[in-house]
Amino acid sequence: MKHGAFAFLLSVVPCLTAGVLFAQDAPRLRGPEPFTKEVPAPPMQRQVTDDVRVMRNYPDQPPVIPHSIEGYAVDLNANKCMSCHARKFTEQSQAPMISVTHYQDRAGNTLGGLAPRRYVCVSCHVPQTTATPLVENRFTDMDALTEPERQPERRRR
Template structure:
């Protein structure tokens, strides 16, 4: 009888704890309507197309795309990005050349062309839009963490 009573108490405590967790206010990423109700898609946000390079927040961060890419072909047969960013086209296009790491395999061996694992540019590089953030961003730049005296507004000084 006692094991059943103990098991019942454990199940009851689990249900109470689970209900408490579900009742907490978590940030909603989909809006005020329940996810089960179909809604029209929000309007597409305007892309940032100023062609200005954006400062990176940490070493080896992939650069963001500062121009529109709508209609760019990026499939097995074509990679529109390489028509400007490949080494042989950068002088004419004035686009930055892709990193030499894009011509290396997993072992660091230099290849004669673009590494297959680096072919899908949008896996790492993203275009920017003028959209408002869906949730609060508390990101602290790496420089603010390593040099707090030069960045008085950083979180590490609070």
């Protein structure tokens, strides 16, 4: 019986100790209050509205929204985003056309209109704000690693 309890302690104590060490190193994303206490949400940060397209941080990242979308309707009857980003409106709006992938179903078949799974734009595309990142971003683009002298300085968000 003594050996069973000793083996149990040998297996549990290192896990508990590691959990405490990892918890101390992990950044607190919820603020200084314990997660069990209900606190008011911080105010929303101001949206960046300069209409400047920014470099993506990683391959296949959905482009961020460089303008305010406050009050945009995206519901069963309307999608305000498509009034500028649909192919037939891009010439007059000067907005980039949505990707052709947004007209494909899961099997890759081309549809006559926007795919239902791509209809709610903010599921993937987010507006930029002036918020400070919660965790430092140390991402380095592959091009910057392979040819640092040829890379122009580009804005990231």
